[in-house]
Amino acid sequence: MTAWPVVPPTARLDRSRATITLLRAEIGQWFDTRAADERFALFKQHFVILRQVFGTIVDRVDEQFDALAGSGGTAGEIHAACRDLDRRRDLVARTFRWYRAKYDQRDRQDLPGKVIRAADQLVRSCWEEPFTVAGVDRPSGPLAYLDDRFDAVSTPRVSVPSDLRAPDDELIGEFVRQLPIPVVALPATSVHEPWWLVLCAHEVGHHVQFDLDPGLVGRTREAISGAVLDRDEDVRTLWPSWSLEVFADAFAVLSVGTAAAYAVTDLEYGPPATLAYWPGDGDRYPPPAVRLALHGELARAAGLNDPGPGAQDVTGWLDRLPAGGVVPAVADLTRRLLAATAAVARALLTVEVGGRDLPRLCGLSAGQFTTADQWRNLLVQQRPVFAGLKTRPAARSAIAAGVAAFAGAIDDPVRRDLAGRNLVDLLVRCGPPGTLAASREPDLVAIGGRLADLLVGGVPR
Template identity: 35%
Template sequence: MDAVHIRVTETAEGIDRLRREIAAWTDRRRARDPRRQFHTALTSIDDTLGGAAERVAAAFPAAATGTPGEIFDACRRFEGRAALVRRLWSWYAAKFDQRDDPAHRRALAAADEVAWSVHAGLVRGALAHGLPVPPSPAPLPFLDPVQAPEATLRDAPPAALRPDSADDLLAVLLVRLPVPTVALPAGAAWAPWTLVLLGHEVGHHLEHDLLPGGALRDRVRTAVGAAGGDDAASWGGWSHELFADLAGLVTMGAASAEALLPFELGGGPSMLDRGRGRYPAPLVRLTVLSALADRLGLPPVGVPLGDPPATDRRAAAIRRDLGRVTGVVDALLGPLCGPVGLTDLAGFDPSEHHPGGAVDLRAGLLLRGDGAAGESGPRAVLGYAAAGHVARSRLTDPAAVRRLADTTLDVITACAEPGLRDAGPAAPAGSAVLAAELAALLLRDEP
């Protein structure tokens, strides 16, 4: 057998093997998902990435013709395309497969419940109010060496997922492949009170579904522009994080605000840093958060805020930002569609988050190693996630903290709502179209 035939055979077998591996992995993950929580995401990965690999394989024989040199060139091109599909699939597969690790299983089971409860609660609220929400799965939490939780934003793929010279492919994939993800710090495995921040992170993904096409950004820009000045674009860029802050408040209450403080509080100069990309200066963000909590009837955010010192060169810009807060808060709390706002979708009740309220009572149960008796569903899960954060603030003994971690993980998981959870079967036509588009992008340079 000559070298050319061997080369062509091995390239074809490699591409076909990739398709089989994706299908086998999908079957294995489905078997480990009896509630079908990830059914839509898994089917979409199989249909889209596996389908793209299948189309690349089908195009290979016609390309592997000509002189030996031309055939070797074609083999390298097609192996590179298969490697790109494998890279994309592996990025998602590694996140799912963390659930097979005994060291991560309990924490991720609880994280799955919290993420699903935030998502399901708000989506059900939207559907109950007649909002046109597309069916979509809850985000997939995974553990990562990050300092704070991070949603994988659909318009900002992480470096690890960015294949060289394939930005347009990623844009198609992330925006339309229904596999939203959220990275959690590795510490969430032993500090489950950090799961309270999933209200914020899932909020990022819900904004895409509830306010598509940059509607929130435009709304905030309009509110700021109406007040005069040239900073509407900055506030439009910050609006996504502020909406996520609101999502955290209406799903997790005051615990969400308290959980954000360690990431924002700092020395005087750091509080005035306006060069943080998606975020306003910490002083400004916390002022918005405090104003939102006040308007929602929540307990005050636990830190005094004031004006920037007049001696700081950034004082004028920060004061201007602070002057926009009321208008921005009005825009964030405004209706998503018709008269309905985010608080309506969440069924938000501020009394649950005050002393003596439901969260306070659940925190007491967790501290006694109890809880979840007869409770289930999204409100119970979110209530105990918030209660875990409240309970942690009352402990100093390391052994008691460890017991609380175990209890919180067990109770959140025990509150799981029974029944199937998939967002409906992934639309085969939609998956097929996306697979065809990805294959077309992969093969665009083919003669």
């Protein structure tokens, strides 16, 4: 070993410190550029939070190099310790770049950039409404981004984001979970079919359930349990186990109307055996046939026009299936679940925060869908003119109109494409002035210290 040339400890430390210096410059330059760019005005508070947090973490790594330089360790110990700190520095860099790539989607001037900016306004509309109605402080709003997936997913501080899969990703996922900036991944197909942005409503609903009130998750489950209290054991067990997803479904229906069900139908449609099956342990959603019936019952309970298929309709579909289409035991369970669906829907609408039930928290109003009906026709016209864009519900009305326009033009590619372009143009102009900032500045010192402990203090390799 002594015959090999070995970099002296001081040079080895200098090498590692140079990478920290470069990372600090990379982070600072990006935030300087983005903070001055009005296209990113929605996220100025996000940037304050992230800059403080990443600055704290980089400083912590640098301090460890200072301690190492004065430790009096052997050359071998210095080399090994530098490699460990280099890995931690790489972890910080990967985490920063994960966020940077999400925000930078808005830097594009082509259609994908415009679509994600349209999504921002829909996210903001869905996010601000319940906090404003409830009169409670609002955390930082969700960061939406386009992902190469066929559906949408949120990361409401409960899971690792879907695009983190490398060995250290569990640690980065925990960082993302703890940082007060929730994220929503949207399907990349939204670029070509912008009506898919309707999925924002469901995903934002997850964040609202976790952030609007600390007791909301529990109260939702209790309401569902109460609705099925007199049912058989299977039904009493299964419905409450789906409480997170059915709350998000209820939030979506009350925010954007029956447009929410159209997206679920497209995502879930398949042969009978894929629509009705025996739920497995850990399934987050009801089987698709039951979930679609829930959408119809939610819309009916909320008084929406044309609520779509409900429990009775889906039961009729099940009864008309040819023999063997669905296993008899599964068909029996599905009928029992469907028999409780209307009660579950009504119970969801009674869930309250601060004395305000879920329809009111979502800003449900007849006027919103009257506007959507009017805009639906305009979306398939050349150079349409829309009025009333600068209101909080405007983006929700726009996406409801967009889904309806798409459904009406499903067999006409020219009108369908026109509706999509007009929808994106409409969404980016929706909403009053505002940002996705929290009502109150978060404690950045505490957050930065805690997350520095997490990333810098993670298990070395």
